Amino acid sequence: MVGPGQRSGQGFASSHSRNQPTANPQVQKLLVANRGEIALRVMRSAREMGISTVAVSSEADRNAPFVRFADEAVLIGPAPSKESYLVVDKLVKVCKDLKVDAVHPGYGFLSENGDFARALEQVGIVFIGPSPEAMKVMGDKLAAKEAVRKFDVPLVPGTEGAVSGVDEAMKVAKTIKFPILIKAAAGGGGKGMRVVEREADLKEGLERAISEAQNAFGDGSVFIEKYVAGPRHIEVQVMADTHGNTCYLFERECSVQRRHQKVVEEAPSAVLTPAMRQRMGEAAVNVARSVNYVGAGTVEFLLDENGDFFFMEMNTRLQVEHPVTEMITGLDLVKLQIRVAEGEKLPFKQEDLRINGHAIEVRVYAEDPANNFLPDIGKLVTYRPPQGLGIRVDDGFEEGMDIPIHYDPMIAKLITHGATREEAIQRMERAIDDYAISGIETTLGFCRFVMGHEAFRSGKYDTHFVRDHFTPAAIDGQDPEEMAAAALVAAALLADREHRPASVPDALSGVSAWKLKRR
Incomplete structure:
Protein backbone atom coordinates (compact mmCIF):
# COMPACT_ATOMS: atom_id res chain seq x y z
CA MET A 1 0.00 0.00 0.00
CA VAL A 2 1.33 3.44 -0.88
CA GLY A 3 2.38 5.44 2.16
CA PRO A 4 1.16 8.92 3.11
CA GLY A 5 2.45 11.63 0.81
CA GLN A 6 3.46 9.16 -1.90
CA ARG A 7 1.69 8.61 -5.18
CA SER A 8 1.52 5.21 -6.81
CA GLY A 9 3.10 4.60 -10.19
CA GLN A 10 0.76 1.75 -11.11
CA GLY A 11 -1.52 1.68 -14.13
CA PHE A 12 -4.97 3.11 -13.54
CA ALA A 13 -8.54 2.17 -14.35
CA SER A 14 -11.72 4.19 -14.37
CA SER A 15 -13.93 3.59 -11.35
CA HIS A 16 -16.82 3.31 -13.79
CA SER A 17 -15.29 0.64 -16.05
CA ARG A 18 -14.92 -2.39 -13.88
CA ASN A 19 -14.43 -4.88 -16.70
CA GLN A 20 -12.74 -2.57 -19.23
CA PRO A 21 -10.07 -0.53 -17.39
CA THR A 22 -8.92 2.65 -19.07
CA ALA A 23 -5.94 4.89 -18.37
CA ASN A 24 -6.89 7.15 -15.49
CA PRO A 25 -4.45 9.79 -14.19
CA GLN A 26 -3.38 10.11 -10.61
CA VAL A 27 -5.48 12.51 -8.58
CA GLN A 28 -3.52 15.71 -8.07
CA LYS A 29 -6.38 18.05 -7.18
CA LEU A 30 -9.52 16.89 -5.36
CA LEU A 31 -12.74 18.83 -4.86
CA VAL A 32 -14.84 17.78 -1.88
CA ALA A 33 -18.49 18.35 -2.71
CA ASN A 34 -19.62 18.50 0.89
CA ARG A 35 -19.31 20.43 4.12
CA GLY A 36 -18.59 20.09 7.83
CA GLU A 37 -16.87 17.15 9.44
CA ILE A 38 -16.88 14.85 6.42
CA ALA A 39 -15.34 17.50 4.16
CA LEU A 40 -12.58 18.05 6.71
CA ARG A 41 -12.07 14.32 7.21
CA VAL A 42 -11.70 13.68 3.45
CA MET A 43 -9.31 16.61 3.02
CA ARG A 44 -7.02 15.37 5.78
CA SER A 45 -6.54 12.02 4.08
CA ALA A 46 -6.04 13.71 0.72
CA ARG A 47 -3.39 16.01 2.17
CA GLU A 48 -1.51 13.01 3.59
CA MET A 49 -1.49 11.59 0.07
CA GLY A 50 -0.01 14.79 -1.35
CA ILE A 51 -3.25 15.78 -3.07
CA SER A 52 -4.31 19.43 -3.29
CA THR A 53 -7.86 20.06 -2.04
CA VAL A 54 -10.68 22.37 -3.06
CA ALA A 55 -13.57 23.28 -0.77
CA VAL A 56 -16.92 24.59 -1.93
CA SER A 57 -19.08 26.41 0.57
CA SER A 58 -22.37 28.17 1.00
CA GLU A 59 -22.57 31.61 2.56
CA ALA A 60 -23.40 29.98 5.90
CA ASP A 61 -20.14 27.99 5.82
CA ARG A 62 -17.74 30.54 4.35
CA ASN A 63 -15.63 30.71 7.54
CA ALA A 64 -15.99 27.08 8.61
CA PRO A 65 -12.92 24.98 9.52
CA PHE A 66 -13.16 22.84 6.38
CA VAL A 67 -13.00 25.96 4.20
CA ARG A 68 -9.90 27.25 5.97
CA PHE A 69 -8.24 23.83 5.82
CA ALA A 70 -8.56 23.46 2.04
CA ASP A 71 -5.85 24.65 -0.33
CA GLU A 72 -8.49 26.50 -2.36
CA ALA A 73 -12.07 27.46 -1.57
CA VAL A 74 -14.97 28.68 -3.68
CA LEU A 75 -18.24 30.24 -2.51
CA ILE A 76 -21.00 28.58 -4.53
CA GLY A 77 -24.23 30.10 -3.28
CA PRO A 78 -26.63 30.99 -0.46
CA ALA A 79 -27.12 28.86 2.63
CA PRO A 80 -29.99 26.63 1.38
CA SER A 81 -28.43 23.47 -0.03
CA LYS A 82 -30.71 23.53 -3.08
CA GLU A 83 -28.98 26.80 -4.04
CA SER A 84 -25.44 25.66 -3.26
CA TYR A 85 -24.35 22.11 -2.40
CA LEU A 86 -27.01 20.48 -4.58
CA VAL A 87 -26.48 22.55 -7.74
CA VAL A 88 -24.68 20.21 -10.15
CA ASP A 89 -23.91 22.85 -12.78
CA LYS A 90 -22.17 25.09 -10.25
CA LEU A 91 -20.02 22.25 -8.95
CA VAL A 92 -19.02 21.07 -12.42
CA LYS A 93 -18.10 24.64 -13.40
CA VAL A 94 -15.84 25.00 -10.35
CA CYS A 95 -14.16 21.71 -11.22
CA LYS A 96 -13.48 22.86 -14.77
CA ASP A 97 -12.35 26.35 -13.77
CA LEU A 98 -9.87 25.03 -11.19
CA LYS A 99 -8.77 22.05 -13.28
CA VAL A 100 -9.88 19.51 -10.68
CA ASP A 101 -9.04 15.85 -11.35
CA ALA A 102 -11.59 14.20 -9.09
CA VAL A 103 -14.54 14.85 -6.79
CA HIS A 104 -15.23 13.17 -3.46
CA PRO A 105 -18.93 13.55 -2.60
CA GLY A 106 -18.74 12.61 1.09
CA TYR A 107 -22.16 11.45 2.31
CA GLY A 108 -25.55 13.04 1.84
CA PHE A 109 -26.09 15.83 -0.70
CA LEU A 110 -25.05 14.46 -4.14
CA SER A 111 -23.15 11.41 -2.91
CA GLU A 112 -25.69 8.97 -4.39
CA ASN A 113 -26.76 11.07 -7.35
CA GLY A 114 -26.04 9.28 -10.61
CA ASP A 115 -26.67 12.42 -12.68
CA PHE A 116 -23.88 14.21 -10.80
CA ALA A 117 -21.46 11.34 -11.35
CA ARG A 118 -22.38 11.21 -15.03
CA ALA A 119 -21.97 14.99 -15.46
CA LEU A 120 -18.45 14.77 -14.04
CA GLU A 121 -17.61 11.76 -16.15
CA GLN A 122 -18.68 13.60 -19.31
CA VAL A 123 -16.08 16.32 -18.72
CA GLY A 124 -13.30 13.92 -17.78
CA ILE A 125 -13.47 14.30 -14.00
CA VAL A 126 -13.34 11.23 -11.77
CA PHE A 127 -16.26 10.71 -9.40
CA ILE A 128 -14.95 8.87 -6.36
CA GLY A 129 -17.69 6.33 -6.01
CA PRO A 130 -19.53 3.63 -7.96
CA SER A 131 -20.96 3.93 -11.45
CA PRO A 132 -24.20 5.84 -12.08
CA GLU A 133 -25.75 2.53 -13.10
CA ALA A 134 -24.92 0.88 -9.76
CA MET A 135 -26.30 3.87 -7.87
CA LYS A 136 -29.50 3.76 -9.88
CA VAL A 137 -30.17 0.09 -9.14
CA MET A 138 -29.33 0.30 -5.45
CA GLY A 139 -31.22 3.58 -5.09
CA ASP A 140 -34.45 1.79 -6.00
CA LYS A 141 -35.27 -0.79 -3.34
CA LEU A 142 -37.32 -2.92 -5.72
CA ALA A 143 -34.61 -2.93 -8.39
CA ALA A 144 -32.03 -3.73 -5.72
CA LYS A 145 -34.03 -6.71 -4.47
CA GLU A 146 -34.39 -8.00 -8.01
CA ALA A 147 -30.64 -7.66 -8.63
CA VAL A 148 -29.53 -9.46 -5.46
CA ARG A 149 -32.18 -12.18 -5.72
CA LYS A 150 -30.14 -13.71 -8.56
CA PHE A 151 -27.20 -14.06 -6.15
CA ASP A 152 -29.22 -15.93 -3.50
CA VAL A 153 -29.01 -13.08 -1.00
CA PRO A 154 -31.61 -13.59 1.79
CA LEU A 155 -34.65 -11.33 1.39
CA VAL A 156 -37.55 -10.54 3.69
CA TYR A 227 -42.46 -6.98 9.45
CA VAL A 228 -39.48 -8.38 11.34
CA ALA A 229 -40.16 -8.04 15.08
CA GLY A 230 -37.30 -7.10 17.40
CA PRO A 231 -34.72 -6.73 14.63
CA ARG A 232 -31.12 -5.69 14.90
CA HIS A 233 -29.69 -3.39 12.23
CA ILE A 234 -26.33 -4.75 11.10
CA GLU A 235 -24.43 -3.45 8.11
CA VAL A 236 -21.33 -4.70 6.33
CA GLN A 237 -18.64 -2.49 4.85
CA VAL A 238 -17.46 -3.59 1.41
CA MET A 239 -14.64 -2.34 -0.78
CA ALA A 240 -14.24 -3.25 -4.45
CA ASP A 241 -11.68 -2.33 -7.10
CA THR A 242 -11.77 -2.20 -10.89
CA HIS A 243 -9.91 -5.52 -11.18
CA GLY A 244 -12.72 -7.74 -9.92
CA ASN A 245 -11.64 -7.85 -6.26
CA THR A 246 -14.28 -7.32 -3.58
CA CYS A 247 -13.75 -7.71 0.17
CA TYR A 248 -15.88 -7.17 3.25
CA LEU A 249 -14.36 -5.14 6.07
CA PHE A 250 -16.59 -6.70 8.74
CA GLU A 251 -19.79 -5.38 10.23
CA ARG A 252 -21.17 -2.46 12.20
CA GLU A 253 -24.08 -2.70 14.62
CA CYS A 254 -26.40 0.29 14.20
CA SER A 255 -29.46 -0.70 16.21
CA VAL A 256 -29.66 2.33 18.55
CA GLN A 257 -31.76 4.71 16.46
CA ARG A 258 -34.20 7.55 16.77
CA ARG A 259 -36.75 8.17 13.99
CA HIS A 260 -35.22 5.25 12.06
CA GLN A 261 -31.85 7.04 11.99
CA LYS A 262 -28.70 5.92 13.76
CA VAL A 263 -27.28 7.55 16.87
CA VAL A 264 -24.88 4.91 18.23
CA GLU A 265 -22.81 2.45 16.19
CA GLU A 266 -20.27 -0.18 17.14
CA ALA A 267 -17.93 -2.61 15.44
CA PRO A 268 -17.95 -5.52 15.56
CA SER A 269 -21.47 -6.54 16.56
CA ALA A 270 -21.77 -8.04 20.03
CA VAL A 271 -23.94 -10.92 18.80
CA LEU A 272 -22.45 -12.26 15.58
CA THR A 273 -20.56 -15.54 15.77
CA PRO A 274 -17.58 -15.99 13.40
CA ALA A 275 -19.72 -18.23 11.20
CA MET A 276 -22.56 -15.67 11.04
CA ARG A 277 -20.04 -12.91 10.31
CA GLN A 278 -18.63 -14.86 7.39
CA ARG A 279 -22.08 -15.65 5.96
CA MET A 280 -23.19 -12.06 6.23
CA GLY A 281 -19.92 -10.77 4.79
CA GLU A 282 -20.11 -13.12 1.82
CA ALA A 283 -23.72 -12.07 1.22
CA ALA A 284 -22.61 -8.42 1.22
CA VAL A 285 -19.92 -9.20 -1.34
CA ASN A 286 -22.55 -10.84 -3.54
CA VAL A 287 -24.74 -7.75 -3.26
CA ALA A 288 -21.83 -5.63 -4.50
CA ARG A 289 -21.11 -8.04 -7.33
CA SER A 290 -24.75 -7.98 -8.44
CA VAL A 291 -24.18 -4.44 -9.78
CA ASN A 292 -20.44 -4.63 -10.58
CA TYR A 293 -19.83 -2.30 -7.66
CA VAL A 294 -16.61 -0.28 -7.38
CA GLY A 295 -15.41 1.64 -4.33
CA ALA A 296 -16.65 1.81 -0.75
CA GLY A 297 -20.21 0.71 -0.07
CA THR A 298 -22.32 -0.52 2.80
CA VAL A 299 -24.81 -3.37 2.69
CA GLU A 300 -27.51 -3.20 5.36
CA PHE A 301 -29.19 -6.25 6.85
CA LEU A 302 -31.88 -6.99 9.41
CA LEU A 303 -31.02 -9.71 11.91
CA ASP A 304 -34.05 -11.35 13.53
CA GLU A 305 -34.47 -13.04 16.90
CA ASN A 306 -33.68 -16.44 15.38
CA GLY A 307 -30.33 -15.37 13.97
CA ASP A 308 -31.56 -15.14 10.38
CA PHE A 309 -30.54 -12.08 8.38
CA PHE A 310 -32.20 -10.33 5.44
CA PHE A 311 -30.98 -7.78 2.90
CA MET A 312 -32.42 -4.28 3.32
CA GLU A 313 -30.47 -1.98 1.04
CA MET A 314 -27.05 -0.86 -0.13
CA ASN A 315 -25.71 2.62 0.53
CA THR A 316 -23.50 3.54 -2.41
CA ARG A 317 -21.20 5.93 -0.58
CA LEU A 318 -19.02 6.35 2.47
CA GLN A 319 -21.14 6.01 5.59
CA VAL A 320 -21.28 8.49 8.46
CA GLU A 321 -20.16 5.70 10.79
CA HIS A 322 -17.14 4.54 8.78
CA PRO A 323 -14.65 5.51 11.54
CA VAL A 324 -15.51 2.46 13.67
CA THR A 325 -14.50 0.23 10.76
CA GLU A 326 -11.27 2.17 10.41
CA MET A 327 -10.54 1.73 14.11
CA ILE A 328 -10.89 -2.06 14.09
CA THR A 329 -9.14 -2.66 10.76
CA GLY A 330 -6.43 0.00 10.76
CA LEU A 331 -7.47 1.03 7.24
CA ASP A 332 -8.14 4.55 5.93
CA LEU A 333 -11.29 4.14 3.84
CA VAL A 334 -10.97 7.52 2.15
CA LYS A 335 -7.46 6.73 0.93
CA LEU A 336 -8.70 3.38 -0.31
CA GLN A 337 -11.52 5.12 -2.19
CA ILE A 338 -9.08 7.44 -3.92
CA ARG A 339 -6.65 4.69 -4.84
CA VAL A 340 -9.42 2.49 -6.20
CA ALA A 341 -10.67 5.44 -8.29
CA GLU A 342 -7.15 5.77 -9.68
CA GLY A 343 -7.28 2.16 -10.78
CA GLU A 344 -5.16 0.51 -8.11
CA LYS A 345 -5.92 -2.97 -6.87
CA LEU A 346 -7.02 -3.47 -3.27
CA PRO A 347 -3.81 -3.86 -1.23
CA PHE A 348 -5.22 -6.85 0.67
CA LYS A 349 -7.19 -10.05 0.24
CA GLN A 350 -10.07 -11.18 2.44
CA GLU A 351 -7.87 -13.57 4.41
CA ASP A 352 -5.50 -10.70 5.28
CA LEU A 353 -8.15 -8.77 7.21
CA ARG A 354 -8.47 -9.08 10.99
CA ILE A 355 -10.63 -7.45 13.65
CA ASN A 356 -8.54 -5.53 16.16
CA GLY A 357 -10.42 -4.74 19.35
CA HIS A 358 -13.75 -2.93 19.53
CA ALA A 359 -14.90 0.55 18.50
CA ILE A 360 -17.97 2.62 19.34
CA GLU A 361 -19.24 5.81 17.75
CA VAL A 362 -21.85 8.21 19.09
CA ARG A 363 -23.26 11.00 16.99
CA VAL A 364 -23.33 14.35 18.72
CA TYR A 365 -26.42 16.06 17.34
CA ALA A 366 -27.72 19.51 18.18
CA GLU A 367 -30.99 17.94 19.27
CA ASP A 368 -33.00 17.82 22.46
CA PRO A 369 -33.56 14.20 23.55
CA ALA A 370 -36.12 15.41 26.10
CA ASN A 371 -38.20 16.94 23.31
CA ASN A 372 -38.46 14.02 20.90
CA PHE A 373 -34.95 14.72 19.57
CA LEU A 374 -36.02 17.94 17.86
CA PRO A 375 -33.16 20.07 16.45
CA ASP A 376 -31.85 22.85 18.68
CA ILE A 377 -30.13 25.75 16.98
CA GLY A 378 -27.91 28.35 18.60
CA LYS A 379 -24.28 29.19 19.32
CA LEU A 380 -21.63 26.86 20.67
CA VAL A 381 -20.79 29.02 23.67
CA THR A 382 -18.48 26.33 24.99
CA TYR A 383 -17.02 23.62 22.80
CA ARG A 384 -14.23 21.43 24.16
CA PRO A 385 -14.00 17.91 22.68
CA PRO A 386 -12.27 15.20 24.71
CA GLN A 387 -8.77 13.91 24.05
CA GLY A 388 -6.80 10.85 25.02
CA LEU A 389 -5.71 7.36 24.08
CA GLY A 390 -8.30 5.54 22.00
CA ILE A 391 -10.44 8.66 21.48
CA ARG A 392 -11.19 10.17 18.07
CA VAL A 393 -13.40 13.16 17.34
CA ASP A 394 -14.49 13.96 13.78
CA ASP A 395 -16.07 17.41 13.87
CA GLY A 396 -16.50 20.51 11.78
CA PHE A 397 -17.28 23.13 14.40
CA GLU A 398 -15.37 25.35 16.79
CA GLU A 399 -16.24 27.26 19.93
CA GLY A 400 -18.26 30.37 19.13
CA MET A 401 -19.75 29.05 15.88
CA ASP A 402 -23.47 29.05 15.18
CA ILE A 403 -25.30 25.83 14.33
CA PRO A 404 -26.98 26.60 10.98
CA ILE A 405 -30.61 25.67 10.48
CA HIS A 406 -30.14 24.69 6.86
CA TYR A 407 -28.35 21.36 7.29
CA ASP A 408 -28.26 18.14 9.27
CA PRO A 409 -27.80 19.06 12.96
CA MET A 410 -24.81 16.78 13.58
CA ILE A 411 -21.99 18.59 15.38
CA ALA A 412 -19.49 15.76 15.65
CA LYS A 413 -18.82 12.05 15.83
CA LEU A 414 -17.16 10.77 18.98
CA ILE A 415 -15.36 7.46 18.55
CA THR A 416 -13.56 5.29 21.08
CA HIS A 417 -11.51 2.14 20.64
CA GLY A 418 -10.53 -0.48 23.17
CA ALA A 419 -9.01 -3.92 23.31
CA THR A 420 -12.44 -5.22 24.39
CA ARG A 421 -16.02 -4.03 24.08
CA GLU A 422 -16.15 -3.23 27.77
CA GLU A 423 -13.02 -1.10 27.51
CA ALA A 424 -14.48 0.77 24.52
CA ILE A 425 -17.70 1.43 26.49
CA GLN A 426 -15.81 2.65 29.56
CA ARG A 427 -13.63 4.88 27.41
CA MET A 428 -16.75 6.28 25.74
CA GLU A 429 -18.32 7.07 29.11
CA ARG A 430 -15.21 9.00 30.15
CA ALA A 431 -15.03 10.77 26.79
CA ILE A 432 -18.67 11.88 27.01
CA ASP A 433 -18.09 13.11 30.55
CA ASP A 434 -15.12 15.16 29.28
CA TYR A 435 -17.01 16.61 26.30
CA ALA A 436 -17.89 20.19 27.31
CA ILE A 437 -20.63 21.83 25.24
CA SER A 438 -22.86 24.75 26.18
CA GLY A 439 -25.32 26.99 24.37
CA ILE A 440 -27.41 24.24 22.78
CA GLU A 441 -28.99 20.94 23.65
CA THR A 442 -27.17 17.85 22.36
CA THR A 443 -27.55 14.08 22.27
CA LEU A 444 -24.52 13.56 24.53
CA GLY A 445 -26.74 12.95 27.55
CA PHE A 446 -28.75 10.37 25.66
CA CYS A 447 -25.58 8.64 24.47
CA ARG A 448 -24.26 8.55 28.05
CA PHE A 449 -27.55 6.93 29.06
CA VAL A 450 -27.12 4.30 26.34
CA MET A 451 -23.58 3.46 27.44
CA GLY A 452 -24.75 2.84 30.99
CA HIS A 453 -27.88 0.86 30.20
CA GLU A 454 -27.84 -2.86 30.90
CA ALA A 455 -29.47 -3.70 27.56
CA PHE A 456 -26.63 -2.05 25.68
CA ARG A 457 -23.84 -3.24 27.95
CA SER A 458 -25.07 -6.82 27.69
CA GLY A 459 -25.40 -6.54 23.91
CA LYS A 460 -29.05 -7.62 24.16
CA TYR A 461 -30.74 -4.74 22.37
CA ASP A 462 -32.49 -4.07 19.07
CA THR A 463 -33.83 -1.20 16.97
CA HIS A 464 -36.56 -0.58 19.55
CA PHE A 465 -34.04 0.48 22.21
CA VAL A 466 -35.29 4.07 22.39
CA ARG A 467 -38.95 3.03 22.49
CA ASP A 468 -38.40 0.35 25.12
CA HIS A 469 -35.83 1.94 27.41
CA PHE A 470 -35.53 5.70 27.02
CA THR A 471 -37.56 8.47 28.65
CA PRO A 472 -36.55 12.13 29.07
CA ALA A 473 -36.49 11.56 32.82
CA ALA A 474 -33.53 9.26 32.29
CA ILE A 475 -31.32 12.28 31.66
CA ASP A 476 -33.38 15.11 33.18
CA GLY A 477 -33.26 13.46 36.59
CA GLN A 478 -29.63 14.44 37.16
CA ASP A 479 -28.89 16.57 40.20
CA PRO A 480 -28.46 20.19 38.94
CA GLU A 481 -25.72 21.12 41.41
CA GLU A 482 -23.72 18.02 40.56
CA MET A 483 -24.16 18.70 36.86
CA ALA A 484 -23.06 22.33 37.15
CA ALA A 485 -20.03 21.31 39.18
CA ALA A 486 -19.16 18.65 36.63
CA ALA A 487 -19.41 21.24 33.87
CA LEU A 488 -16.97 23.58 35.57
CA VAL A 489 -14.52 20.80 36.37
CA ALA A 490 -14.63 19.38 32.86
CA ALA A 491 -14.05 22.75 31.21
CA ALA A 492 -11.18 23.51 33.58
CA LEU A 493 -9.53 20.12 33.06
CA LEU A 494 -9.77 20.38 29.30
CA ALA A 495 -8.40 23.93 29.38
CA ASP A 496 -5.51 22.78 31.57
CA ARG A 497 -4.71 20.01 29.08
CA GLU A 498 -4.60 22.57 26.29
CA HIS A 499 -2.67 25.11 28.43
CA ARG A 500 -5.28 27.79 28.04
CA PRO A 501 -7.84 29.46 30.33
CA ALA A 502 -11.18 27.80 30.85
CA SER A 503 -14.08 29.50 29.13
CA VAL A 504 -17.26 29.14 31.17
CA PRO A 505 -20.31 31.41 30.74
CA ASP A 506 -20.54 34.14 33.39
CA ALA A 507 -22.59 33.23 36.46
CA LEU A 508 -24.18 30.38 34.53
CA SER A 509 -27.32 32.52 34.40
CA GLY A 510 -29.92 31.52 31.87
CA VAL A 511 -28.01 28.36 31.00
CA SER A 512 -29.07 25.04 32.46
CA ALA A 513 -26.52 22.74 34.03
CA TRP A 514 -27.26 20.18 31.35
CA LYS A 515 -26.48 22.76 28.66
CA LEU A 516 -23.21 23.57 30.37
CA LYS A 517 -22.11 19.98 30.54
CA ARG A 518 -23.88 16.96 29.15
CA ARG A 519 -22.87 13.66 30.61
Missing part, protein backbone atom coordinates in the same frame (compact mmCIF):
# COMPACT_ATOMS: atom_id res chain seq x y z
CA PRO A 157 -40.74 -12.18 2.33
CA GLY A 158 -42.88 -9.68 0.45
CA THR A 159 -43.78 -8.24 -2.94
CA GLU A 160 -41.37 -8.32 -5.85
CA GLY A 161 -42.80 -5.11 -7.29
CA ALA A 162 -44.75 -2.04 -6.27
CA VAL A 163 -48.28 -2.67 -5.03
CA SER A 164 -51.01 -1.18 -7.22
CA GLY A 165 -53.67 -0.60 -4.59
CA VAL A 166 -55.45 -1.70 -1.44
CA ASP A 167 -56.81 -4.93 -2.92
CA GLU A 168 -53.38 -6.18 -3.96
CA ALA A 169 -51.90 -5.05 -0.65
CA MET A 170 -54.56 -6.97 1.25
CA LYS A 171 -53.90 -10.11 -0.78
CA VAL A 172 -50.17 -9.90 -0.07
CA ALA A 173 -50.70 -9.17 3.61
CA LYS A 174 -52.94 -12.20 4.04
CA THR A 175 -50.31 -14.37 2.35
CA ILE A 176 -47.30 -13.28 4.43
CA LYS A 177 -49.43 -12.56 7.55
CA PHE A 178 -49.64 -9.43 9.68
CA PRO A 179 -47.79 -7.43 10.87
CA ILE A 180 -46.42 -6.04 7.62
CA LEU A 181 -44.13 -3.15 6.69
CA ILE A 182 -45.02 -0.78 3.84
CA LYS A 183 -41.89 0.86 2.41
CA ALA A 184 -41.17 3.51 -0.22
CA ALA A 185 -39.35 2.05 -3.22
CA ALA A 186 -37.21 5.17 -3.63
CA GLY A 187 -36.98 5.94 0.06
CA GLY A 188 -34.73 5.92 3.06
CA GLY A 189 -34.38 7.40 6.54
CA GLY A 190 -37.74 6.07 7.67
CA LYS A 191 -39.75 8.22 5.24
CA GLY A 192 -42.60 6.51 3.42
CA MET A 193 -42.49 3.65 5.92
CA ARG A 194 -45.47 2.30 7.86
CA VAL A 195 -45.94 -0.72 10.12
CA VAL A 196 -49.44 -2.19 9.81
CA GLU A 197 -50.38 -4.71 12.48
CA ARG A 198 -53.97 -5.53 11.51
CA GLU A 199 -56.24 -5.65 8.51
CA ALA A 200 -58.39 -2.72 9.63
CA ASP A 201 -55.41 -0.33 9.46
CA LEU A 202 -54.12 -1.37 6.04
CA LYS A 203 -55.94 1.18 3.87
CA GLU A 204 -54.89 4.16 5.99
CA GLY A 205 -51.32 2.89 6.36
CA LEU A 206 -50.96 2.37 2.62
CA GLU A 207 -52.34 5.80 1.76
CA ARG A 208 -50.05 7.54 4.26
CA ALA A 209 -46.98 5.66 3.07
CA ILE A 210 -47.72 6.56 -0.57
CA SER A 211 -48.29 10.21 0.34
CA GLU A 212 -45.06 10.43 2.33
CA ALA A 213 -43.09 8.72 -0.42
CA GLN A 214 -44.48 11.08 -3.06
CA ASN A 215 -43.73 14.18 -0.99
CA ALA A 216 -40.24 13.07 0.06
CA PHE A 217 -38.94 11.42 -3.10
CA GLY A 218 -41.27 12.43 -5.93
CA ASP A 219 -42.18 8.77 -6.33
CA GLY A 220 -45.19 7.24 -4.60
CA SER A 221 -44.24 3.63 -5.37
CA VAL A 222 -44.35 1.40 -2.30
CA PHE A 223 -43.88 -2.28 -1.64
CA ILE A 224 -44.73 -4.64 1.20
CA GLU A 225 -42.53 -6.84 3.37
CA LYS A 226 -43.16 -9.05 6.35
